Amino acid sequence: MAWNPEADVIEVVRGPDKPGGAGGLYRAFGETLRGLKTTFGQLRMGVDTIQYPEEKVPVYPRFRGRHQLHRFEDSGLEKCVGCSLCAASCPADCIRVVAAENTPENRVSAGERYAAVFEINLSRCIFCGYCEVACPFDAITMGHEYELSAANRSDLIFTKEMLLAEPLERTPLRAEGE
Amino acid sequence: MNLNVPFALVGYIEPWWMVVIKSIVFAVIGLQLVPIVLLMERKILGRFQNRYGPNRVGPYGMMTPIADVIKLLSKEPFRPKTAIGWLFELAPVLSIVAAFGALALIPYGPVVDIFGTATGLYGIDVSIGALYLFAFGAVSFYSVMLGGWASGSKYSFLGSMRACAQLISYEVPQGMALIGVIMTAQTMSLTGIVEAQQAMWFIVPQFFGFIVFMVASFAETNRPPFDLAEADAELTGGYNTEFGGSKFTLYFFAEYLNLIVLSGVATAIFLGGWLLPFGIDAPNWVGPFVVIFKMLLFVTFFIWVRATLPRLRYDQLMSLGWKVLLPLATLNALVTAIVVVVF
Numbered sequence: 001m002a003w004n005p006e007a008d009v010i011e012v013v014r015g016p017d018k019p020g021g022a023g024g025l026y027r028a029f030g031e032t033l034r035g036l037k038t039t040f041g042q043l044r045m046g047v048d049t050i051q052y053p054e055e056k057v058p059v060y061p062r063f064r065g066r067h068q069l070h071r072f073e074d075s076g077l078e079k080c081v082g083c084s085l086c087a088a089s090c091p092a093d094c095i096r097v098v099a100a101e102n103t104p105e106n107r108v109s110a111g112e113r114y115a116a117v118f119e120i121n122l123s124r125c126i127f128c129g130y131c132e133v134a135c136p137f138d139a140i141t142m143g144h145e146y147e148l149s150a151a152n153r154s155d156l157i158f159t160k161e162m163l164l165a166e167p168l169e170r171t172p173l174r175a176e177g178e
Numbered sequence: 179m180n181l182n183v184p185f186a187l188v189g190y191i192e193p194w195w196m197v198v199i200k201s202i203v204f205a206v207i208g209l210q211l212v213p214i215v216l217l218m219e220r221k222i223l224g225r226f227q228n229r230y231g232p233n234r235v236g237p238y239g240m241m242t243p244i245a246d247v248i249k250l251l252s253k254e255p256f257r258p259k260t261a262i263g264w265l266f267e268l269a270p271v272l273s274i275v276a277a278f279g280a281l282a283l284i285p286y287g288p289v290v291d292i293f294g295t296a297t298g299l300y301g302i303d304v305s306i307g308a309l310y311l312f313a314f315g316a317v318s319f320y321s322v323m324l325g326g327w328a329s330g331s332k333y334s335f336l337g338s339m340r341a342c343a344q345l346i347s348y349e350v351p352q353g354m355a356l357i358g359v360i361m362t363a364q365t366m367s368l369t370g371i372v373e374a375q376q377a378m379w380f381i382v383p384q385f386f387g388f389i390v391f392m393v394a395s396f397a398e399t400n401r402p403p404f405d406l407a408e409a410d411a412e413l414t415g416g417y418n419t420e421f422g423g424s425k426f427t428l429y430f431f432a433e434y435l436n437l438i439v440l441s442g443v444a445t446a447i448f449l450g451g452w453l454l455p456f457g458i459d460a461p462n463w464v465g466p467f468v469v470i471f472k473m474l475l476f477v478t479f480f481i482w483v484r485a486t487l488p489r490l491r492y493d494q495l496m497s498l499g500w501k502v503l504l505p506l507a508t509l510n511a512l513v514t515a516i517v518v519v520v521f
Contacts, residue, residue, distance in 0.1 A: 025502055032487065039226050039486045049229045 058174035064142040079139035081111030086131035094124035117161035144171040213243035226485035253423035255452030258329025270428035271319030277435035280314040284442035307368040329420035337416030341407030347499040352394035355508030358514035372451030379450040403487035421444035
């Protein structure tokens with residue numbers, strides 16, 4: 001098909017007449033007043049700021065924040081069986097699991113073995129959520145906490161106790177449809 | 179030409195000790211207005227941009243200017259290797275001295291009776307009021323020029339060159355705009371000009387003069403849209419690039435003091451100073467509050483314009499000053515002269 005230049009012609013909208021002169025001055029004055037009116041309109045529209053530390057934006061339910069380890073609600077045993085699949089799936093290589101055998105005297109998890117050491121180095125974590133997907137027992141999930149600053153790097157290595165603990169403060173959650 | 183006539187008549191009616199007290203009080207008022215204007219600017223600018231502005235330090239962020247000044251004063255006094263000796267130290271001081279000198283001119287009220295002493299509620303009432311203002315404005319150019327030159331940095335130098343060209347160009351239309359008022363009031367003293375506005379504020383008969391004066395004031399105070407002297411995108415900060423800590427604080431204070439002074443002068447010249455509208459007769463103590471209210475009104479307008487208009491290109495700035503404002507101001511002066519003579 002032959003190219004029709006008519007379709008590509010863009011009409012350039014120019015001002016009423018050429019700049020300068022008394023007309024230009026009058027127009028500039030009018031436009032200045034119009035600009036002042038526009039900014040004044042913004043004044044009446046109120047404030048959009050969210051006062052962050054006091055007021056937080058609610059996160060979506062599937063938001064991937066800091067990890068959490070879970071226990072069974074009835075028996076209180078840990079869900080994690082120390083299989084290291086999460087460590088294997090982690091692209092940032094930030095999870096370290098050392099497994100140990102459960103004994104009848106010391107029963108920590110529901111399976112044969114449990115995680116004696118479970119550490120996540122959050123300074124390396126990229127919050128991809130692969131560990132959550134890899135876990136066969138839903139023992140590790142991505143929580144909603146995103147305030148993860150620390151004074152030094154070693155404070156960002158979270159141990160099993162820290163990951164099992166309930167978060168001190170719940171992040172506000174928004175409904176899925178919202 | 180008779181040279182025995184005094185160059186300027188200074189109307190002192192009060193004893194010397196009252197002059198000392200008065201000058202301290204007005205200097206303190208001026209200094210106290212600076213943080214208020216600083217906070218006002220940030221708060222109002224924030225509202226114009228749909229945000230709160232500073233609200234963390236103290237209740238409603240009211241301590242922000244103080245925190246600001248403490249931060250600036252506790253900084254390391256830095257001095258570039260290329261800086262030129264004592265000029266580098268002198269320039270910021272010169273700027274604040276010029277600003278304070280002009281501050282004395284603002285009339286807050288008529289001559290009143292304070293504990294049996296007749297006192298004029300103004301720092302100084304000179305017969306050449308407007309010229310005095312321009313003289314101190316010109317001294318403040320020196321601080322800008324010396325500051326930029328003495329830092330020995332090309333950005334500072336470019337900024338100061340720009341600033342000087344801008345300030346000198348806009349001083350001309352600003353002076354011309356005042357001529358109309360001076361002719362109408364038949365006096366140059368600011369208190370005299372205020373008293374001449376008993377019947378009608380000069381903003382009505384001198385409307386064009388008012389507009390020219392305001393536009394030139396934006397340029398004189400280096401405020402947006404004429405803040406080319408410190409166009410941060412092009413000059414990294416202009417003439418005060420190399421100044422930090424307390425020296426920058428002085429420049430900073432002088433800039434806002436200049437804004438206050440020009441607001442006060444505009445109040446006295448065009449908005450009837452301490453007079454209330456519609457000929458309402460108020461007791462004398464109301465005067466200073468009326469003046470400060472009107473000054474803050476002008477400051478709010480300066481902030482409003484800052485939130486609205488983008489910075490002009492340099493050639494646009496120059497052509498606005500010389501091709502538009504100067505002819506307008508001259509025409510205004512001419513028409514006023516004809517009206518004054520004929521009627």
